[in-house]
Amino acid sequence: MKLKMEKLKTILGKHEINEFEIIELGSDITDAKTQIVASGYGSQHHIASVVFENEKGKYVLGIRNANAKFKSGALKKFSNSKKLKMVSPDVLAKLSQIAGSVCPLTIDPKEVIVVIDESVAVMSDIVCGTGTIENAIKLSRQDFEKVMGAKYVRVAEVQYVRNENELDRYLSGVAPSASEVHLGNYLGAMKQFVDFQNTPGTENYYFLADYHAINTVHEGSSLRSNTQNVMLDYLGAGVDPEKSVFYIESQIPEIFEMTEVLNNAVTLGEMKRMHGYKDKLADPNQDENSINMGLFNYPILMAADILLFEPDFIPVGEDQAQHVEICRDMARSFNSRYGDILKIPELYVKEATGRVIGTDGERKMSKSIGNILGIFSDDNVIKKQIMAITTDPARIKVDDPGDPDKNPIFYYLEIIGHDKSKIEEYRERYRKGTIGDVEFKKEFFEIYREYISPMRDRRAKYAKDMDYVNDMVKENGKKARDVAMGVMDRVRTAIGVYRV
Ligand code: ADP
Ligand code: TRP
Numbered sequence: 001m002k003l004k005m006e007k008l009k010t011i012l013g014k015h016e017i018n019e020f021e022i023i024e025l026g027s028d029i030t031d032a033k034t035q036i037v038a039s040g041y042g043s044q045h046h047i048a049s050v051v052f053e054n055e056k057g058k059y060v061l062g063i064r065n066a067n068a069k070f071k072s073g074a075l076k077k078f079s080n081s082k083k084l085k086m087v088s089p090d091v092l093a094k095l096s097q098i099a100g101s102v103c104p105l106t107i108d109p110k111e112v113i114v115v116i117d118e119s120v121a122v123m124s125d126i127v128c129g130t131g132t133i134e135n136a137i138k139l140s141r142q143d144f145e146k147v148m149g150a151k152y153v154r155v156a157e158v159q160y161v162r163n164e165n166e167l168d169r170y171l172s173g174v175a176p177s178a179s180e181v182h183l184g185n186y187l188g189a190m191k192q193f194v195d196f197q198n199t200p201g202t203e204n205y206y207f208l209a210d211y212h213a214i215n216t217v218h219e220g221s222s223l224r225s226n227t228q229n230v231m232l233d234y235l236g237a238g239v240d241p242e243k244s245v246f247y248i249e250s251q252i253p254e255i256f257e258m259t260e261v262l263n264n265a266v267t268l269g270e271m272k273r274m275h276g277y278k279d280k281l282a283d284p285n286q287d288e289n290s291i292n293m294g295l296f297n298y299p300i301l302m303a304a305d306i307l308l309f310e311p312d313f314i315p316v317g318e319d320q321a322q323h324v325e326i327c328r329d330m331a332r333s334f335n336s337r338y339g340d341i342l343k344i345p346e347l348y349v350k351e352a353t354g355r356v357i358g359t360d361g362e363r364k365m366s367k368s369i370g371n372i373l374g375i376f377s378d379d380n381v382i383k384k385q386i387m388a389i390t391t392d393p394a395r396i397k398v399d400d401p402g403d404p405d406k407n408p409i410f411y412y413l414e415i416i417g418h419d420k421s422k423i424e425e426y427r428e429r430y431r432k433g434t435i436g437d438v439e440f441k442k443e444f445f446e447i448y449r450e451y452i453s454p455m456r457d458r459r460a461k462y463a464k465d466m467d468y469v470n471d472m473v474k475e476n477g478k479k480a481r482d483v484a485m486g487v488m489d490r491v492r493t494a495i496g497v498y499r500v
Pocket of ligand 1: 174185190317319357
């Protein structure tokens with residue numbers, strides 16, 4: 001083992017390669033997959049090296065990204081072989097290698113035909129085996145090329161490869177287009193983020209979609225303060241940056257590169273069917289000259305947010321369902337051209353709270369309509385919002401019998417999960433006219449305040465420690481970017497970006 005590492009270091013020394021990392025893998029390595037997990041670097045940074053033998057008894061060393069699969073026809077063509085078979089562990093031993101941790105750097109290029117797939121050409125760093133079970137090595141692609149050469153051919157198909165043991169991945173975002181989130185955002189989306197975050201067997205990616213907000217927020221200082229506020233709202237709601245990968249869209253420049261790729265995976269006709277655009281156009285005060293391309297293209301940016309992270313599920317409110325659907329279509333369209341590259345995510349909308357009704361009792365709760373119930377606003381603001389709730393208009397005197405279906409407070413009590421028997425009591429009293437609307441609203445204010453108080457307390461704690469919050473977002477941003485970079489590499493390879 002020591003000998004192999006010495007040999008590796010000698011070769012690196014010969015090529016004047018000083019910047020590399022020897023990764024300790026621990027003792028549970030059984031195959032390439034466990035090696036990838038143990039290395040701490042995602043599969044996008046790993047290469048797989050396979051030794052074959054051809055019909056003339058010549059060895060062929062095939063190298064590809066860990067997420068790609070060899071195409072045997074192409075591999076034969078580029079190695080001038082008619083037949084290829086993988087060599088046995090005994091043969092590997094003769095080349096000082098072991099199965100599962102082949103180190104291409106220590107294989108003498110005079111002994112083998114080296115064929116390197118294009119999927120390696122776009123990798124920034126390369127993690128590969130060392131010929132030992134205990135270690136892997138990471139080095140830059142430039143240094144890898146010093147040893148292996150930089151001739152790339154297309155002998156493998158990059159593919160989305162799902163490891164069965166992988167966790168279910170959830171991803172969603174909220175645009176900081178307002179200075180705070182409301183009960184609709186919380187129950188429609190954020191509460192699910194927290195529930196999934198706290199469910200074993202899941203991985204969670206939640207972010208602030210700041211570039212989505214520049215569509216309506218046109219002042220730098222407002223975007224900055226909204227972002228910070230909504231960031232704290234997320235944390236107040238219970239998203240924990242030590243459990244979820246919590247980041248800001250703008251930390252991941254690959255998203256904007258991916259947006260351009262996806263521009264080519266959707267038609268104008270499909271885009272014109274998007275609600276956001278159609279609703280704007282239906283407004284008599286708007287026409288094509290007042291609708292900016294940011295709004296029109298919004299679903300493409302959103303699809304890039306999603307597809308670069310390969311999530312299984314997208315928890316959102318019902319109003320986003322169409323966007324997730326078009327994202328799936330874009331992924332399918334891309335895959336139909338380039339192969340099985342992008343993972344198709346599933347929409348997750350919670351039925352009971354996918355569309356929270358506003359205080360007018362009719363329309364979707366939305367900041368732009370002004371029918372919201374705040375969570376983190378001052379008490380007096382929330383009290384005013386509650387007092388403005390539209391109730392049964394037929395009820396004139398306080399002791400008139402009321403119709404609970406015409407008072408949205410009953411609905412709010414239900415969706416915030418208030419005690420069922422207590423709701424029933426209120427219903428009785430309301431029907432009989434023994435509780436007036438104002439009295440009921442005052443009591444609801446107290447109930448609601450109790451419901452939101454843990455969130456407000458949590459938010460206040462985080463707000464006192466912005467250094468911690470910023471550090472966490474910075475760290476999480478790096479983690480998220482690492483995932484996005486891997487998928488972007490795969491996409492670049494698939495579309496044929498030429499690297500010199
Ligand atoms: P808004 O719609 O208020 O501008 P966002 O568009 O940023 O807020 O929405 C963030 C999340 O909250 C999305 O998943 C969205 O579907 C959800 N959401 C917004 N309003 C509601 C609502 N009234 N009911 C349910 N979910 C909602
Ligand atoms: N468009 C979403 C909204 O307005 C926010 C968002 C942006 C999003 N990118 C996303 C949601 C990706 C889920 C996944 O609510």
